[in-house]
Amino acid sequence: MSDWQPRIIAFLCNWCSYAGADLAGVSRIQYPPTLRVVRLPCSGRVDPLLILRALREGYDGVLVSGCHPGDCHYLSGNYVARRKFAVIKAVVEHLGFEPGRVQFSWVSAGEGEKFANVVAKVTEDIRKLGPARRMAAAEQVK
Protein backbone atom coordinates (compact mmCIF):
# COMPACT_ATOMS: atom_id res chain seq x y z
CA MET A 1 0.00 0.00 0.00
CA SER A 2 2.89 2.35 0.76
CA ASP A 3 3.85 2.71 -2.91
CA TRP A 4 0.23 3.13 -4.00
CA GLN A 5 -0.20 6.09 -6.33
CA PRO A 6 -3.61 7.69 -6.68
CA ARG A 7 -5.16 8.25 -10.08
CA ILE A 8 -6.23 11.88 -10.27
CA ILE A 9 -8.15 13.42 -13.12
CA ALA A 10 -7.26 17.04 -13.80
CA PHE A 11 -9.44 19.47 -15.69
CA LEU A 12 -7.13 22.22 -16.85
CA CYS A 13 -7.91 25.49 -18.54
CA ASN A 14 -6.24 25.72 -21.94
CA TRP A 15 -5.03 29.28 -21.42
CA CYS A 16 -3.24 29.07 -18.09
CA SER A 17 -3.12 25.87 -16.06
CA TYR A 18 -2.50 23.68 -19.10
CA ALA A 19 0.29 26.04 -20.15
CA GLY A 20 1.50 26.06 -16.52
CA ALA A 21 1.70 22.27 -16.65
CA ASP A 22 3.59 22.56 -19.93
CA LEU A 23 6.02 25.02 -18.37
CA ALA A 24 6.58 22.67 -15.43
CA GLY A 25 7.42 20.04 -18.03
CA VAL A 26 9.81 22.03 -20.17
CA SER A 27 11.46 23.39 -17.03
CA ARG A 28 12.00 19.76 -15.96
CA ILE A 29 10.39 20.34 -12.58
CA GLN A 30 9.68 17.02 -10.90
CA TYR A 31 6.17 16.27 -9.65
CA PRO A 32 4.20 13.08 -8.98
CA PRO A 33 2.99 11.25 -12.12
CA THR A 34 -0.55 10.93 -10.82
CA LEU A 35 -2.48 13.23 -13.11
CA ARG A 36 -4.61 12.32 -16.10
CA VAL A 37 -5.09 15.67 -17.81
CA VAL A 38 -8.19 16.79 -19.67
CA ARG A 39 -7.70 20.09 -21.45
CA LEU A 40 -10.71 22.38 -21.46
CA PRO A 41 -11.20 25.81 -23.03
CA CYS A 42 -11.90 27.42 -19.65
CA SER A 43 -12.48 26.45 -16.03
CA GLY A 44 -16.00 27.73 -16.70
CA ARG A 45 -16.43 24.69 -18.95
CA VAL A 46 -16.25 22.38 -15.97
CA ASP A 47 -19.73 20.95 -15.70
CA PRO A 48 -20.44 19.43 -12.26
CA LEU A 49 -21.32 16.34 -14.25
CA LEU A 50 -17.66 16.00 -15.31
CA ILE A 51 -16.47 15.96 -11.72
CA LEU A 52 -19.14 13.57 -10.52
CA ARG A 53 -18.71 11.30 -13.52
CA ALA A 54 -14.98 11.14 -12.84
CA LEU A 55 -15.67 10.03 -9.26
CA ARG A 56 -18.16 7.53 -10.59
CA GLU A 57 -15.48 6.18 -12.95
CA GLY A 58 -13.36 5.40 -9.95
CA TYR A 59 -10.78 8.19 -10.03
CA ASP A 60 -9.27 8.69 -6.60
CA GLY A 61 -9.40 12.44 -6.87
CA VAL A 62 -10.28 15.39 -9.07
CA LEU A 63 -8.27 18.57 -9.59
CA VAL A 64 -9.77 21.54 -11.38
CA SER A 65 -7.46 24.37 -12.28
CA GLY A 66 -8.02 27.63 -14.09
CA CYS A 67 -6.76 31.18 -14.50
CA HIS A 68 -6.41 33.53 -11.58
CA PRO A 69 -9.45 35.77 -11.06
CA GLY A 70 -9.19 38.70 -13.44
CA ASP A 71 -7.07 36.79 -15.95
CA CYS A 72 -9.79 34.79 -17.71
CA HIS A 73 -9.34 34.60 -21.46
CA TYR A 74 -13.12 34.95 -21.69
CA LEU A 75 -13.16 37.70 -19.04
CA SER A 76 -15.55 36.16 -16.53
CA GLY A 77 -15.47 32.38 -17.03
CA ASN A 78 -13.52 31.69 -13.88
CA TYR A 79 -15.60 34.06 -11.76
CA VAL A 80 -18.76 32.17 -12.64
CA ALA A 81 -16.91 28.88 -12.24
CA ARG A 82 -15.75 29.89 -8.75
CA ARG A 83 -19.36 30.09 -7.50
CA LYS A 84 -20.13 26.73 -9.05
CA PHE A 85 -17.02 25.17 -7.50
CA ALA A 86 -17.98 26.36 -4.02
CA VAL A 87 -21.38 24.70 -4.34
CA ILE A 88 -20.14 21.47 -5.86
CA LYS A 89 -17.47 21.13 -3.20
CA ALA A 90 -20.13 21.59 -0.52
CA VAL A 91 -22.48 19.09 -2.17
CA VAL A 92 -19.83 16.45 -2.82
CA GLU A 93 -18.53 16.66 0.73
CA HIS A 94 -22.04 16.60 2.16
CA LEU A 95 -22.69 13.47 0.14
CA GLY A 96 -19.87 11.80 2.03
CA PHE A 97 -16.77 12.28 -0.09
CA GLU A 98 -13.85 13.17 2.12
CA PRO A 99 -12.67 16.79 2.02
CA GLY A 100 -9.68 16.81 -0.33
CA ARG A 101 -11.01 14.38 -2.94
CA VAL A 102 -12.06 17.28 -5.12
CA GLN A 103 -9.72 20.26 -5.19
CA PHE A 104 -9.47 23.52 -7.05
CA SER A 105 -6.57 25.82 -7.88
CA TRP A 106 -5.63 28.86 -9.87
CA VAL A 107 -2.38 28.41 -11.80
CA SER A 108 -1.22 30.85 -14.46
CA ALA A 109 0.81 30.01 -17.56
CA GLY A 110 3.92 31.36 -15.84
CA GLU A 111 3.55 29.35 -12.67
CA GLY A 112 5.21 26.04 -13.57
CA GLU A 113 6.55 25.71 -10.09
CA LYS A 114 3.21 26.41 -8.49
CA PHE A 115 1.65 23.77 -10.73
CA ALA A 116 4.16 21.19 -9.54
CA ASN A 117 3.54 22.18 -5.92
CA VAL A 118 -0.24 21.94 -6.37
CA VAL A 119 0.06 18.47 -7.89
CA ALA A 120 2.37 17.38 -5.08
CA LYS A 121 -0.05 18.67 -2.43
CA VAL A 122 -3.16 17.20 -4.05
CA THR A 123 -1.41 13.86 -4.58
CA GLU A 124 -0.29 13.76 -0.95
CA ASP A 125 -3.79 14.67 0.31
CA ILE A 126 -5.38 11.94 -1.75
CA ARG A 127 -2.69 9.41 -0.93
CA LYS A 128 -3.60 9.92 2.74
CA LEU A 129 -7.29 9.37 1.95
CA GLY A 130 -6.56 6.14 0.13
CA PRO A 131 -8.26 4.67 -2.94
CA ALA A 132 -11.73 5.88 -3.97
CA ARG A 133 -14.41 4.04 -2.07
CA ARG A 134 -17.51 5.95 -3.02
CA MET A 135 -19.94 5.81 -5.90
CA ALA A 136 -17.65 3.83 -8.19
CA ALA A 137 -19.03 0.43 -9.09
CA ALA A 138 -16.64 -2.22 -7.80
CA GLU A 139 -15.71 -3.54 -11.22
CA GLN A 140 -14.83 -0.07 -12.42
CA VAL A 141 -12.13 0.52 -9.84
CA LYS A 142 -8.90 -0.35 -11.55
Place this chain on the structure above:
Amino acid sequence: MASLAEKLRDCARGLLAEGKADVVIGHAAGTLPMRSAPCFVRSAGEVEGLIFDHTCGANLAKYLVKDKPRGKKGEAAKPEKVALIAKGCDGRAAVQLVVEGQIARENVIIIGVPCRGVIDPHRLGEAVGGREVLSCRPEGESLFVGGDGFKEKVELREVLSECCLSCRHPVPPVHDVLVEEAVEAPGGADEFAAVEKLAAGSPDERWAFFEREFFKCIRCYACRNACPMCFCGECFIDQNDPQWFGKSTDPGDTMLFHAVRVMHTAGRCVDCGACVRACPVGVDIRALAKRAEKEVRERFGCEAGVSLEEAPALAAFDEDDPQEFIL
Protein backbone atom coordinates in the same frame (compact mmCIF):
# COMPACT_ATOMS: atom_id res chain seq x y z
CA MET B 1 -67.34 36.20 4.94
CA ALA B 2 -66.45 34.53 1.70
CA SER B 3 -64.17 31.52 1.95
CA LEU B 4 -60.72 31.51 0.42
CA ALA B 5 -61.89 29.28 -2.43
CA GLU B 6 -64.78 31.65 -3.20
CA LYS B 7 -62.50 34.68 -3.29
CA LEU B 8 -60.20 32.73 -5.54
CA ARG B 9 -63.02 31.87 -7.93
CA ASP B 10 -64.20 35.48 -7.98
CA CYS B 11 -60.71 36.60 -8.82
CA ALA B 12 -60.33 34.00 -11.58
CA ARG B 13 -63.78 34.80 -12.95
CA GLY B 14 -62.90 38.49 -13.07
CA LEU B 15 -59.61 37.99 -14.86
CA LEU B 16 -61.17 35.69 -17.47
CA ALA B 17 -64.26 37.83 -17.99
CA GLU B 18 -62.22 41.00 -18.44
CA GLY B 19 -59.93 39.21 -20.86
CA LYS B 20 -56.86 39.92 -18.76
CA ALA B 21 -56.03 36.22 -18.70
CA ASP B 22 -56.51 33.52 -21.31
CA VAL B 23 -56.19 30.71 -18.82
CA VAL B 24 -56.13 30.41 -15.05
CA ILE B 25 -54.00 27.61 -13.67
CA GLY B 26 -55.16 26.40 -10.30
CA HIS B 27 -55.99 23.34 -8.25
CA ALA B 28 -59.12 21.19 -8.38
CA ALA B 29 -60.13 18.25 -6.25
CA GLY B 30 -58.22 15.17 -7.33
CA THR B 31 -59.29 11.56 -7.55
CA LEU B 32 -57.06 10.62 -4.63
CA PRO B 33 -57.97 12.02 -1.22
CA MET B 34 -54.64 13.71 -0.45
CA ARG B 35 -53.76 15.04 -3.86
CA SER B 36 -55.37 17.88 -5.71
CA ALA B 37 -55.19 17.89 -9.49
CA PRO B 38 -53.97 20.78 -11.59
CA CYS B 39 -56.84 22.58 -13.27
CA PHE B 40 -56.76 24.79 -16.36
CA VAL B 41 -59.70 27.17 -16.47
CA ARG B 42 -60.37 28.91 -19.77
CA SER B 43 -63.81 30.40 -19.28
CA ALA B 44 -65.51 32.24 -16.45
CA GLY B 45 -68.12 29.51 -16.23
CA GLU B 46 -65.59 26.85 -15.25
CA VAL B 47 -64.17 28.49 -12.15
CA GLU B 48 -66.34 26.52 -9.72
CA GLY B 49 -63.88 23.65 -9.70
CA LEU B 50 -61.07 25.72 -8.20
CA ILE B 51 -60.04 24.92 -4.65
CA PHE B 52 -57.21 25.77 -2.33
CA ASP B 53 -56.31 23.80 0.77
CA HIS B 54 -53.71 21.58 2.40
CA THR B 55 -53.85 19.09 -0.46
CA CYS B 56 -52.64 21.57 -3.10
CA GLY B 57 -49.07 20.36 -3.09
CA ALA B 58 -48.18 20.49 -6.78
CA ASN B 59 -46.08 23.44 -7.85
CA LEU B 60 -48.14 24.93 -10.65
CA ALA B 61 -45.29 27.07 -11.97
CA LYS B 62 -44.31 23.83 -13.70
CA TYR B 63 -47.03 24.52 -16.28
CA LEU B 64 -45.79 28.00 -17.19
CA VAL B 65 -42.99 26.72 -19.39
CA LYS B 66 -44.23 24.93 -22.46
CA ASP B 67 -42.44 21.84 -23.65
CA LYS B 68 -39.77 22.97 -26.01
CA PRO B 69 -40.35 21.51 -29.45
CA ARG B 70 -37.14 19.97 -30.66
CA GLY B 71 -36.17 19.77 -34.32
CA LYS B 72 -39.42 21.38 -35.42
CA LYS B 73 -39.79 24.64 -37.21
CA GLY B 74 -42.95 26.49 -36.41
CA GLU B 75 -44.08 30.07 -36.46
CA ALA B 76 -44.18 31.64 -33.04
CA ALA B 77 -47.64 31.34 -31.53
CA LYS B 78 -49.14 34.33 -29.79
CA PRO B 79 -48.18 33.90 -26.15
CA GLU B 80 -51.00 33.16 -23.78
CA LYS B 81 -51.65 35.32 -20.76
CA VAL B 82 -51.57 32.94 -17.86
CA ALA B 83 -52.91 33.64 -14.40
CA LEU B 84 -51.26 31.41 -11.84
CA ILE B 85 -52.88 30.62 -8.54
CA ALA B 86 -49.76 30.65 -6.48
CA LYS B 87 -48.89 29.80 -2.93
CA GLY B 88 -45.56 31.21 -1.77
CA CYS B 89 -43.35 28.64 -3.46
CA ASP B 90 -45.34 28.57 -6.74
CA GLY B 91 -44.96 32.33 -6.94
CA ARG B 92 -41.25 32.19 -6.21
CA ALA B 93 -40.77 29.52 -8.87
CA ALA B 94 -42.62 31.72 -11.37
CA VAL B 95 -40.38 34.66 -10.50
CA GLN B 96 -37.31 32.50 -10.89
CA LEU B 97 -38.55 31.40 -14.33
CA VAL B 98 -38.93 35.06 -15.30
CA VAL B 99 -35.45 35.84 -14.02
CA GLU B 100 -34.05 32.96 -16.05
CA GLY B 101 -35.79 34.18 -19.18
CA GLN B 102 -38.10 31.19 -19.53
CA ILE B 103 -41.30 33.22 -19.41
CA ALA B 104 -42.11 36.87 -19.94
CA ARG B 105 -43.24 38.79 -16.88
CA GLU B 106 -46.09 40.46 -18.78
CA ASN B 107 -47.55 37.09 -19.75
CA VAL B 108 -48.04 35.83 -16.23
CA ILE B 109 -50.36 37.14 -13.56
CA ILE B 110 -49.39 35.86 -10.14
CA ILE B 111 -52.45 35.44 -7.94
CA GLY B 112 -51.04 35.16 -4.46
CA VAL B 113 -52.79 32.82 -2.03
CA PRO B 114 -51.71 32.58 1.59
CA CYS B 115 -50.61 29.00 2.17
CA ARG B 116 -50.87 27.26 5.52
CA GLY B 117 -48.74 24.34 4.44
CA VAL B 118 -49.45 21.29 2.31
CA ILE B 119 -49.72 17.66 3.30
CA ASP B 120 -46.88 15.30 2.54
CA PRO B 121 -48.50 11.93 1.71
CA HIS B 122 -45.45 10.08 3.04
CA ARG B 123 -45.64 11.81 6.42
CA LEU B 124 -49.38 11.23 6.56
CA GLY B 125 -48.79 7.56 5.80
CA GLU B 126 -46.31 7.35 8.65
CA ALA B 127 -48.70 9.11 11.02
CA VAL B 128 -51.39 6.48 10.45
CA GLY B 129 -49.04 3.54 10.47
CA GLY B 130 -48.99 2.94 6.74
CA ARG B 131 -52.73 2.33 6.41
CA GLU B 132 -54.42 3.65 3.30
CA VAL B 133 -56.07 7.00 3.85
CA LEU B 134 -59.33 7.41 1.95
CA SER B 135 -60.59 10.70 3.31
CA CYS B 136 -59.22 13.69 5.12
CA ARG B 137 -60.80 16.79 6.56
CA PRO B 138 -58.80 19.59 8.14
CA GLU B 139 -60.16 21.36 11.19
CA GLY B 140 -58.04 23.99 12.87
CA GLU B 141 -54.66 22.53 13.65
CA SER B 142 -55.84 18.94 13.23
CA LEU B 143 -56.68 16.65 10.42
CA PHE B 144 -59.38 14.02 10.62
CA VAL B 145 -58.41 11.10 8.46
CA GLY B 146 -60.37 8.02 7.69
CA GLY B 147 -59.74 4.78 5.87
CA ASP B 148 -60.91 1.21 5.73
CA GLY B 149 -62.01 0.49 9.29
CA PHE B 150 -60.33 3.41 11.03
CA LYS B 151 -60.86 7.05 11.85
CA GLU B 152 -58.16 9.14 13.41
CA LYS B 153 -57.26 12.66 14.36
CA VAL B 154 -53.68 13.67 13.59
CA GLU B 155 -51.87 16.90 14.28
CA LEU B 156 -51.54 18.91 11.09
CA ARG B 157 -47.93 19.81 11.91
CA GLU B 158 -47.04 16.14 11.92
CA VAL B 159 -48.21 15.57 8.38
CA LEU B 160 -47.31 18.83 6.64
CA SER B 161 -44.36 18.75 4.27
CA GLU B 162 -41.09 19.31 6.06
CA CYS B 163 -40.37 22.30 3.86
CA CYS B 164 -43.61 23.92 5.08
CA LEU B 165 -42.48 23.69 8.69
CA SER B 166 -39.66 26.11 7.97
CA CYS B 167 -41.52 28.17 5.36
CA ARG B 168 -40.74 31.86 5.33
CA HIS B 169 -42.85 32.86 2.33
CA PRO B 170 -46.45 31.64 2.72
CA VAL B 171 -47.39 34.31 0.17
CA PRO B 172 -45.44 34.97 -3.04
CA PRO B 173 -43.05 37.88 -2.37
CA VAL B 174 -43.82 39.10 -5.91
CA HIS B 175 -47.51 39.00 -6.84
CA ASP B 176 -50.04 40.91 -8.93
CA VAL B 177 -53.14 40.10 -6.93
CA LEU B 178 -53.48 38.89 -3.38
CA VAL B 179 -56.78 37.13 -2.70
CA GLU B 180 -56.42 37.20 1.05
CA GLU B 181 -54.15 38.89 3.54
CA ALA B 182 -50.99 37.05 4.46
CA VAL B 183 -51.20 34.43 7.13
CA GLU B 184 -48.51 33.45 9.50
CA ALA B 185 -46.38 30.73 7.94
CA PRO B 186 -46.71 27.32 9.57
CA GLY B 187 -42.93 27.62 9.70
CA GLY B 188 -40.73 28.43 12.62
CA ALA B 189 -38.54 25.37 12.34
CA ASP B 190 -34.87 25.82 11.45
CA GLU B 191 -34.72 25.03 7.75
CA PHE B 192 -31.10 23.88 7.83
CA ALA B 193 -31.37 21.80 11.02
CA ALA B 194 -31.28 18.50 9.14
CA VAL B 195 -28.33 19.62 7.03
CA GLU B 196 -26.37 20.70 10.08
CA LYS B 197 -27.13 17.49 11.89
CA LEU B 198 -25.73 15.50 8.97
CA ALA B 199 -22.77 17.82 8.60
CA ALA B 200 -21.87 17.27 12.24
CA GLY B 201 -21.35 13.56 11.52
CA SER B 202 -18.42 11.97 9.74
CA PRO B 203 -18.20 11.57 5.95
CA ASP B 204 -18.78 7.83 6.46
CA GLU B 205 -22.01 8.50 8.35
CA ARG B 206 -23.21 10.90 5.67
CA TRP B 207 -22.38 8.44 2.94
CA ALA B 208 -24.24 5.70 4.77
CA PHE B 209 -27.25 8.00 5.11
CA PHE B 210 -27.33 8.98 1.44
CA GLU B 211 -26.67 5.44 0.30
CA ARG B 212 -29.70 4.34 2.29
CA GLU B 213 -31.87 7.18 0.96
CA PHE B 214 -30.89 6.91 -2.68
CA PHE B 215 -31.00 3.12 -2.59
CA LYS B 216 -34.80 3.51 -2.47
CA CYS B 217 -34.83 5.42 -5.76
CA ILE B 218 -36.40 3.55 -8.66
CA ARG B 219 -35.32 6.16 -11.22
CA CYS B 220 -38.86 7.08 -12.24
CA TYR B 221 -37.88 10.78 -12.51
CA ALA B 222 -41.11 11.92 -10.85
CA CYS B 223 -38.97 14.43 -8.92
CA ARG B 224 -37.76 15.98 -12.14
CA ASN B 225 -41.21 15.99 -13.68
CA ALA B 226 -42.74 17.69 -10.65
CA CYS B 227 -39.95 20.26 -10.40
CA PRO B 228 -40.86 23.72 -11.70
CA MET B 229 -37.17 24.41 -12.28
CA CYS B 230 -36.63 21.39 -14.54
CA PHE B 231 -37.47 22.75 -17.97
CA CYS B 232 -34.59 21.60 -20.19
CA GLY B 233 -35.75 20.42 -23.61
CA GLU B 234 -33.56 17.37 -23.19
CA CYS B 235 -32.66 16.39 -19.65
CA PHE B 236 -29.14 15.08 -19.02
CA ILE B 237 -30.63 11.81 -17.83
CA ASP B 238 -32.34 11.26 -21.17
CA GLN B 239 -29.26 11.96 -23.23
CA ASN B 240 -27.88 8.99 -25.14
CA ASP B 241 -25.08 10.66 -27.02
CA PRO B 242 -23.04 11.09 -24.95
CA GLN B 243 -24.69 8.91 -22.39
CA TRP B 244 -23.35 10.45 -19.21
CA PHE B 245 -24.22 7.61 -16.95
CA GLY B 246 -26.16 4.39 -16.74
CA LYS B 247 -29.92 4.28 -16.53
CA SER B 248 -30.07 1.37 -14.14
CA THR B 249 -30.77 1.55 -10.43
CA ASP B 250 -27.11 0.80 -9.75
CA PRO B 251 -26.38 2.73 -6.53
CA GLY B 252 -23.55 4.69 -8.17
CA ASP B 253 -25.71 5.76 -11.10
CA THR B 254 -28.56 6.73 -8.81
CA MET B 255 -26.24 8.72 -6.60
CA LEU B 256 -24.80 10.48 -9.62
CA PHE B 257 -28.28 11.34 -10.88
CA HIS B 258 -29.35 12.89 -7.59
CA ALA B 259 -26.09 14.76 -7.08
CA VAL B 260 -26.20 16.27 -10.56
CA ARG B 261 -29.85 17.19 -10.19
CA VAL B 262 -29.01 19.02 -7.00
CA MET B 263 -26.27 20.89 -8.85
CA HIS B 264 -28.69 21.80 -11.62
CA THR B 265 -31.19 23.26 -9.18
CA ALA B 266 -28.59 24.87 -6.90
CA GLY B 267 -29.39 28.52 -6.31
CA ARG B 268 -32.67 28.10 -8.22
CA CYS B 269 -34.56 25.65 -6.03
CA VAL B 270 -37.38 27.38 -4.14
CA ASP B 271 -37.74 24.46 -1.72
CA CYS B 272 -41.40 23.84 -2.55
CA GLY B 273 -40.99 20.15 -1.75
CA ALA B 274 -42.92 19.10 -4.86
CA CYS B 275 -40.20 16.53 -5.63
CA VAL B 276 -40.49 14.96 -2.19
CA ARG B 277 -44.28 14.71 -2.43
CA ALA B 278 -44.08 13.34 -5.97
CA CYS B 279 -41.55 10.65 -5.03
CA PRO B 280 -43.33 7.29 -4.91
CA VAL B 281 -40.75 5.72 -2.60
CA GLY B 282 -40.09 8.54 -0.14
CA VAL B 283 -36.50 9.51 -0.93
CA ASP B 284 -35.38 12.43 1.23
CA ILE B 285 -34.40 14.54 -1.76
CA ARG B 286 -34.17 17.75 0.26
CA ALA B 287 -31.38 16.34 2.44
CA LEU B 288 -28.86 17.08 -0.28
CA ALA B 289 -30.65 19.96 -1.99
CA LYS B 290 -30.73 21.99 1.21
CA ARG B 291 -26.95 21.74 1.49
CA ALA B 292 -26.58 23.49 -1.87
CA GLU B 293 -29.19 26.06 -0.87
CA LYS B 294 -27.36 26.74 2.39
CA GLU B 295 -24.07 27.25 0.58
CA VAL B 296 -25.65 29.68 -1.89
CA ARG B 297 -27.45 31.60 0.86
CA GLU B 298 -24.45 31.91 3.16
CA ARG B 299 -21.77 32.45 0.58
CA PHE B 300 -23.51 34.66 -1.95
CA GLY B 301 -26.49 35.94 0.02
CA CYS B 302 -28.87 34.84 -2.71
CA GLU B 303 -32.34 33.41 -2.39
CA ALA B 304 -34.26 32.09 -5.38
CA GLY B 305 -37.48 33.68 -6.54
CA VAL B 306 -37.82 36.59 -4.15
CA SER B 307 -36.92 39.40 -6.53
CA LEU B 308 -37.24 40.09 -10.23
CA GLU B 309 -33.97 42.01 -10.24
CA GLU B 310 -31.68 39.44 -8.69
CA ALA B 311 -29.76 37.33 -11.22
CA PRO B 312 -29.61 33.56 -10.61
CA ALA B 313 -26.85 32.96 -8.05
CA LEU B 314 -24.79 30.60 -10.18
CA ALA B 315 -25.12 32.65 -13.36
CA ALA B 316 -23.76 35.77 -11.66
CA PHE B 317 -20.62 36.57 -9.73
CA ASP B 318 -18.91 39.11 -7.58
CA GLU B 319 -15.21 39.75 -8.06
CA ASP B 320 -14.83 39.53 -4.30
CA ASP B 321 -16.57 36.19 -3.84
CA PRO B 322 -14.74 34.23 -1.12
CA GLN B 323 -12.27 31.67 -2.48
CA GLU B 324 -10.61 30.29 0.63
CA PHE B 325 -10.99 26.74 -0.73
CA ILE B 326 -8.98 27.37 -3.90
CA LEU B 327 -5.27 26.54 -3.86
